[in-house]
Amino acid sequence: MLEIAKGCPLDRTLRLLSGEWTVHLLWALSSNGPTRHGELRRLVEGISSKVLTQKLRALEASGIVFRSYEATVPPKVTYGLTEQGQKVDRVLRSIEELAVEWQPAASS
Amino acid sequence: MLEIAKGCPLDRTLRLLSGEWTVHLLWALSSNGPTRHGELRRLVEGISSKVLTQKLRALEASGIVFRSYEATVPPKVTYGLTEQGQKVDRVLRSIEELAVEWQPAASS
Numbered sequence: 001m002l003e004i005a006k007g008c009p010l011d012r013t014l015r016l017l018s019g020e021w022t023v024h025l026l027w028a029l030s031s032n033g034p035t036r037h038g039e040l041r042r043l044v045e046g047i048s049s050k051v052l053t054q055k056l057r058a059l060e061a062s063g064i065v066f067r068s069y070e071a072t073v074p075p076k077v078t079y080g081l082t083e084q085g086q087k088v089d090r091v092l093r094s095i096e097e098l099a100v101e102w103q104p105a106a107s108s
Numbered sequence: 109m110l111e112i113a114k115g116c117p118l119d120r121t122l123r124l125l126s127g128e129w130t131v132h133l134l135w136a137l138s139s140n141g142p143t144r145h146g147e148l149r150r151l152v153e154g155i156s157s158k159v160l161t162q163k164l165r166a167l168e169a170s171g172i173v174f175r176s177y178e179a180t181v182p183p184k185v186t187y188g189l190t191e192q193g194q195k196v197d198r199v200l201r202s203i204e205e206l207a208v209e210w211q212p213a214a215s216s
Contacts, residue, residue, distance in 0.1 A: 004132055006153040013207035014135070018126045024112055027122070045114040087209050094202040099121035101195050 016062060017091065021047050021055055026081070026088050029065065034080035064088070124170060125199065129155050129163055134189070134196050137173065142188035172196070 004011050017023055021044060028043040029035060035043070041052055056079055059065035064085040070076040081088070112119050125131055129152060136151040137143060143151070149160055164187055167173035172193040178184040189196070 004135055004151075004153070009211045010204065010207040011132075013203060013210055014131050017203065018128060018131055020126060023122050023126055024119075027112055043112075045112070084210060087206055091199065091202045091206055094199045095121060095125065096118060098195055098199055099118040102121055102192060103117045 016064070017088075019055070019058075021051060022059070023092070023095065025052075025055055025059070026064070026085070027092055029079065029081050029085070030089055030092055034068065034078040036076070036078050040079065059085070124172070125196075127163070127166075129159060130167070131200070131203065133160075133163055133167070134172070134193065135200055137187065137189050137193070138197055138200055142176065142186040144184070144186050148187065167193070 004014070017026075024044045024047070025040065028040055032039070032043060037049075037052065037056075040056075041047060041049060044052070047055075056065060056067070060067055060079075063082055065079055066082050066085075068078050068080070070078075112122070125134075132152045132155070133148065136148055140147070140151060145157075145160065145164075148164075149155060149157060152160070155163075164173060164175070168175055168187075171190060173187055174190050174193075176186050176188070178186075
């Protein structure tokens with residue numbers, strides 16, 4: 001396995017994924033497809049509107065999430081996974097498998 | 109994919125993995141095998157001794173890491189992944205693959 005030197009791509013990916021709520025959000029977007037802010041708040045139980053907005057901006061800046069704006073009345077804003085973002089699916093699936101296997105440990 | 113209800117096994121696994129330094133630590137233990145505290149501090153660049161001790165205790169309490177004590181002179185304490193902990197390898201590998209693919213995005 002690769003060494004993790006501070007700032008290397010692996011370190012940056014780990015830091016990006018290990019931020020609070022990040023994987024929960026990626027999970028909701030991966031399962032739900034393009035989703036509105038309000039719906040994301042419902043899907044990610046416990047996240048505040050302010051934190052959700054900050055997280056979405058940070059993920060957008062990292063090229064992982066896109067934000068689309070439709071000038072309907074009222075305007076429609078949805079968030080979704082970019083092509084880069086969709087590559088996180090593999091990590092989400094491996095975490096899902098792990099969660100199923102860890103259930104006894106996780107519930108003790 | 110599973111829904112993530114607060115407190116469900118998937119939520120607990122995500123929270124466990126998304127704590128700061130956690131995946132870095134699991135990475136070092138997975139690559140290095142049973143390792144002493146001082147060596148772990150060297151392998152996980154930037155972590156403080158205090159945070160490392162707290163993290164190891166929390167991972168030990170979750171059944172992911174074991175702590176072995178040898179009454180040598182001086183005494184020898186090493187930390188390693190339990191059987192449950194070794195199951196995290198699959199997640200680490202998928203993150204490694206992702207990091208290699210995300211390099212352009214991660215470095216922008």
